[in-house]
Amino acid sequence: MRWEPVIGLEVHIQLLTQSKIFSGESTRYGAEPNMQACAVDIALPGVLPVMNKEAVRMAVKFGLAVGAQINHRSVFARKNYFYPDLPKGYQISQYELPIVSRGHIDIEYDGAIKTIGITRAHLEEDAGKSLHEDFHGLTGIDLNRAGTPLLEIVSEPDMRSAQEAVSYLKKLHALVRYLQICDGNMQEGSFRCDANVSVRPRGQTELGTRSELKNINSFRFVEKAIKFEIERQIDVLEGGGTVVQETRLYDPGKDETRSMRSKEEAHDYRYFPDPDLPPLEFDESFVKAVKQTLPELPDAKRDRFMSQYGLNAYDAGVLTTAREMADYYEEVVSASGADPKLVANWVTGELSGYLNKDNREIADSAVSSTALAGMIKRIADSTISGKIAKEVLDAMWNGEGDADAVIEKRGLKQITDMSAIEKVVDEVLAANPVQVEQHASGEQKVFGYFVGQVMKATSGKANPKQVNEILEKKLRS
Amino acid sequence: MSLERSIVKLSAALRAKEVSSVELTRRYLERIERHGELNAFINVDRERALAQARSADERIASGKVGPLTGIPLAHKDIFCTDGMLTTCGSKILANFVAPYDATVIERFNAAGAVILGKTNMDEFAMGSSTENSYFGPVRNPWDRDAVPGGSSGGSAAAVAAGLAPAATGTDTGGSIRQPAAFCGITGLKPSYGRVSRYGMIAFASSLDQGGILTPSAEDAAVLLNVMAGFDPRDSTSVDRPVPDYSAQLDHGIKGVTIGLPREFFGEGLGAEVGLAVEAAIDEYKNLGCEVVDINMPNCSLAVPCYYVLAPAEASSNLARYDGVRYGYRAPEYTDLTDMYKKTRSQGFGTEVKRRILIGTYALSAGYYDAYYLQALKLRRLIAEDFRRAFESCDVIVGPTTPTTAFALGAKVDDPVAMYLNDIYTIPVNLAGLPGVSVPAGFDSAGHPIGLQIIGQYFDEGRILNVAHCYQQATDWHKRIPNGFE
Numbered sequence: 001m002r003w004e005p006v007i008g009l010e011v012h013i014q015l016l017t018q019s020k021i022f023s024g025e026s027t028r029y030g031a032e033p034n035m036q037a038c039a040v041d042i043a044l045p046g047v048l049p050v051m052n053k054e055a056v057r058m059a060v061k062f063g064l065a066v067g068a069q070i071n072h073r074s075v076f077a078r079k080n081y082f083y084p085d086l087p088k089g090y091q092i093s094q095y096e097l098p099i100v101s102r103g104h105i106d107i108e109y110d111g112a113i114k115t116i117g118i119t120r121a122h123l124e125e126d127a128g129k130s131l132h133e134d135f136h137g138l139t140g141i142d143l144n145r146a147g148t149p150l151l152e153i154v155s156e157p158d159m160r161s162a163q164e165a166v167s168y169l170k171k172l173h174a175l176v177r178y179l180q181i182c183d184g185n186m187q188e189g190s191f192r193c194d195a196n197v198s199v200r201p202r203g204q205t206e207l208g209t210r211s212e213l214k215n216i217n218s219f220r221f222v223e224k225a226i227k228f229e230i231e232r233q234i235d236v237l238e239g240g241g242t243v244v245q246e247t248r249l250y251d252p253g254k255d256e257t258r259s260m261r262s263k264e265e266a267h268d269y270r271y272f273p274d275p276d277l278p279p280l281e282f283d284e285s286f287v288k289a290v291k292q293t294l295p296e297l298p299d300a301k302r303d304r305f306m307s308q309y310g311l312n313a314y315d316a317g318v319l320t321t322a323r324e325m326a327d328y329y330e331e332v333v334s335a336s337g338a339d340p341k342l343v344a345n346w347v348t349g350e351l352s353g354y355l356n357k358d359n360r361e362i363a364d365s366a367v368s369s370t371a372l373a374g375m376i377k378r379i380a381d382s383t384i385s386g387k388i389a390k391e392v393l394d395a396m397w398n399g400e401g402d403a404d405a406v407i408e409k410r411g412l413k414q415i416t417d418m419s420a421i422e423k424v425v426d427e428v429l430a431a432n433p434v435q436v437e438q439h440a441s442g443e444q445k446v447f448g449y450f451v452g453q454v455m456k457a458t459s460g461k462a463n464p465k466q467v468n469e470i471l472e473k474k475l476r477s
Numbered sequence: 478m479s480l481e482r483s484i485v486k487l488s489a490a491l492r493a494k495e496v497s498s499v500e501l502t503r504r505y506l507e508r509i510e511r512h513g514e515l516n517a518f519i520n521v522d523r524e525r526a527l528a529q530a531r532s533a534d535e536r537i538a539s540g541k542v543g544p545l546t547g548i549p550l551a552h553k554d555i556f557c558t559d560g561m562l563t564t565c566g567s568k569i570l571a572n573f574v575a576p577y578d579a580t581v582i583e584r585f586n587a588a589g590a591v592i593l594g595k596t597n598m599d600e601f602a603m604g605s606s607t608e609n610s611y612f613g614p615v616r617n618p619w620d621r622d623a624v625p626g627g628s629s630g631g632s633a634a635a636v637a638a639g640l641a642p643a644a645t646g647t648d649t650g651g652s653i654r655q656p657a658a659f660c661g662i663t664g665l666k667p668s669y670g671r672v673s674r675y676g677m678i679a680f681a682s683s684l685d686q687g688g689i690l691t692p693s694a695e696d697a698a699v700l701l702n703v704m705a706g707f708d709p710r711d712s713t714s715v716d717r718p719v720p721d722y723s724a725q726l727d728h729g730i731k732g733v734t735i736g737l738p739r740e741f742f743g744e745g746l747g748a749e750v751g752l753a754v755e756a757a758i759d760e761y762k763n764l765g766c767e768v769v770d771i772n773m774p775n776c777s778l779a780v781p782c783y784y785v786l787a788p789a790e791a792s793s794n795l796a797r798y799d800g801v802r803y804g805y806r807a808p809e810y811t812d813l814t815d816m817y818k819k820t821r822s823q824g825f826g827t828e829v830k831r832r833i834l835i836g837t838y839a840l841s842a843g844y845y846d847a848y849y850l851q852a853l854k855l856r857r858l859i860a861e862d863f864r865r866a867f868e869s870c871d872v873i874v875g876p877t878t879p880t881t882a883f884a885l886g887a888k889v890d891d892p893v894a895m896y897l898n899d900i901y902t903i904p905v906n907l908a909g910l911p912g913v914s915v916p917a918g919f920d921s922a923g924h925p926i927g928l929q930i931i932g933q934y935f936d937e938g939r940i941l942n943v944a945h946c947y948q949q950a951t952d953w954h955k956r957i958p959n960g961f962e
Contacts, residue, residue, distance in 0.1 A: 089796020
């Protein structure tokens with residue numbers, strides 16, 4: 001292919017503070033319109049902003065987690081433009097001196113590790129929402145969201161495909177949730193992505209003209225929007241045209257991007273330092289205190305899972321994508337005392353299946369880590385087989401109680417009495433003389449048939465290991 | 478019975494129960510009504526004032542008395558007052574009833590003071606004559622055909638005419654000191670950060686500072702004691718202890734060094750003003766002060782510097798008046814952009830629009846470095862002039878304004894001539910220093926002349942002390958305009 005795509009992402013994350021970035025109003029999502037908008041949020045005459053220290057802590061936490069430079073002095077600036085849901089007529093943001101600069105995130109793509117640079121991350125306030133439905137030709141303004149703290153994370157143009165962009169975005173998404181600075185909810189707009197996309201002839205160092213794709217709010221749409229945009233730009237260039245610098249909107253319904261405004265129509269935001277807020281300054285001890293609160297980060301946790309629990313890279317990766325999942329896994333390992341690999345199989349396999357089916361997060365799992373540990377213990381001590389365990393888990397998921405209760409109630413306890421199993425084996429062999437003949441003449445595969453028949457006769461409760469041993473002994477004799 | 482002007486004496490009379498707050502409040506309300514032709518007030522709430530006075534009288538009866546309990550005050554209509562119209566002198570806020578109190582109002586309310594009403598002002602504090610008010614111009618009690626100065630012209634006229642014992646004001650480039658000079662009263666602009674700006678409608682945030690207009694420096698100290706102090710709601714207010722300003726008034730000023738900026742006595746200074754200021758300096762010499770010449774080489778650039786920075790900040794501060802959430806909205810429009818355009822075109826007056834345009838231009842891409850950044854550099858140089866000057870003196874003294882009050886209408890068509898009124902006051906705002914204007918004589922037309930005393934950061938105590946000692950030795954501040962006894 002002649003063309004090389006170049007992609008950079010700007011991600012806005014809503015910080016999980018209790019109150020807004022410059023006022024004491026609550027940031028809770030979902031209140032009635034304008035019920036969470038105080039005098040400062042609606043920009044009454046005379047009000048002034050006061051910086052929320054918790055938002056600063058969260059920004060520093062992020063900076064530390066991506067190995068960035070933490071700027072002990074940063075400056076808030078006003079970004080001026082008129083819009084009905086922007087109450088002051090300007091957004092307080094950071095411009096020339098952001099709180100975080102020059103970090104990086106490593107992504108894994110096609111088995112290789114690639115480092116994506118983070119240019120900067122800066123604090124700013126969110127705007128309100130314009131509601132165009134239900135107002136009969138008028139626009140409703142909801143200022144509940146106005147003043148919600150945002151951290152805008154700007155990457156370097158280091159990505160070369162839509163898939164890489166999605167890998168980066170997923171990594172970032174996992175990270176901010178690990179740090180507990182953002183709930184990552186894309187539907188509610190807590191994690192929003194804009195993409196800068198350009199293409200250039202392979203081998204060229206200068207960047208091509210870029211377009212900015214606005215508000216693409218799911219991983220899938222990010223991938224589709226960028227793919228579409230890359231192809232669109234290549235088509236334009238191959239048709240002899242030129243790409244114009246513009247802002248484009250992705251329409252998921254039509255799976256296409258379309259022009260929103262051109263460079264000429266772009267706002268002149270007239271940034272200048274906000275005279276209402278002194279420069280944001282803190283010392284190294286503040287940064288150190290934040291550092292103390294850093295959790296184990298996804299990459300470090302994955303490596304530890306591999307070395308400590310002997311998991312393969314894939315399982316360790318899946319289990320550490322979300323902090324809650326990793327915590328759940330470790331709780332089960334510790335409470336069950338079972339083989340960590342066995343636990344990993346149950347968590348990434350059966351349990352994840354149920355979670356996906358019911359569209360639940362691990363935190364809302366119908367089977368708690370303690371309950372799952374109780375069940376795995378029963379596999380480990382041979383009370384039930386792995387196969388029976390699936391039935392037990394299903395019952396547990398549907399609220400029939402803990403593993404022991406289910407095993408008891410349904411009579412699923414494994415048969416480990418040698419003589420009892422031997423009796424069933426004898427019956428099965430006696431009932432199948434043809435197959436016994438076949439086995440004797442060297443057809444090994446009928447062995448499985450016998451196992452199946454024994455399990456069937458015991459409703460799956462016979463200890464499979466013992467069944468195998470006894471069958472082998474009997475057929476050899 | 479002539480009106481007692483001194484707040485210190487009024488306070489004593491209230492405490493001695495020689496007069497009640499209700500009586501006092503009624504008296505001022507009557508005077509406000511009688512002198513409506515001055516147009517000093519935009520809004521007077523009789524019932525509210527009397528209710529506050531009654532509760533002040535109850536406090537006095539129960540012995541819970543502070544120096545301001547029961548004292549009626551007027552507030553510049555730039556301070557938000559809960560449940561009262563707060564217009565900022567603008568059509569765009571002509572219907573705006575503030576749902577909260579500015580910190581300054583809160584503090585005076587807590588001290589038991591009574592709100593007589595809200596005083597007239599240049600729209601959004603932009604002006605030096607109070608002719609830029611949507612509610613019409615204010616007249617100078619010393620000469621009804623002259624301006625009272627601005628932008629706190631309503632407050633200055635009210636205090637000079639005895640319509641209120643004292644009034645609040647704000648000073649961005651001279652808006653307290655210049656009208657105080659024009660109206661023959663004392664006007665104090667504290668250091669930037671000394672008084673909370675919360676609830677004080679912003680013109681130019683990095684320069685705006687609330688202050689007071691009073692009959693004397695002694696009264697200014699009483700009011701500043703209540704007004705000053707850190708406010709967690711204003712990130713630019715400074716967390717620094719507030720001294721008792723009244724306690725420092727009578728300190729001797731023998732040996733205090735007064736710096737005279739040579740640049741403040743050159744071209745442009747009116748002859749009569751110059752003579753009055755020189756006489757005041759002689760008075761200080763008599764009081765034992767030492768006088769030294771100082772240089773302020775960059776102060777000549779203060780006016781152009783100010784007219785980049787203040788409009789730049791204003792262009793952004795005034796963006797919130799868009800007709801969406803409160804205030805004036807044009808009655809007819811075709812779409813959102815049209816609504817914005819018509820609302821702001823109709824809602825703002827000429828001078829406000831002029832400054833929004835200047836400020837927008839100065840911040841625009843391609844001009845920002847040449848205007849805004851250059852002005853910021855100049856501002857630092859001017860602050861540096863003061864820092865160096867204060868190495869050789871304790872206070873700086875000079876004229877407050879180049880001339881005395883001019884005729885109504887004389888400068889409305891010449892904005893630059895109007896701006897030059899603030900040539901001696903603007904540098905003080907740019908440096909964030911405290912300054913006070915005190916009456917120092919009259920010109921041949923009978924218009925008052927103001928003397929400006931500038932102090933170091935947070936040295937309000939010193940400048941009030943220096944002003945008070947002058948007022949102990951002179952009686953200019955005790956003169957009352959004819960018809961307002």
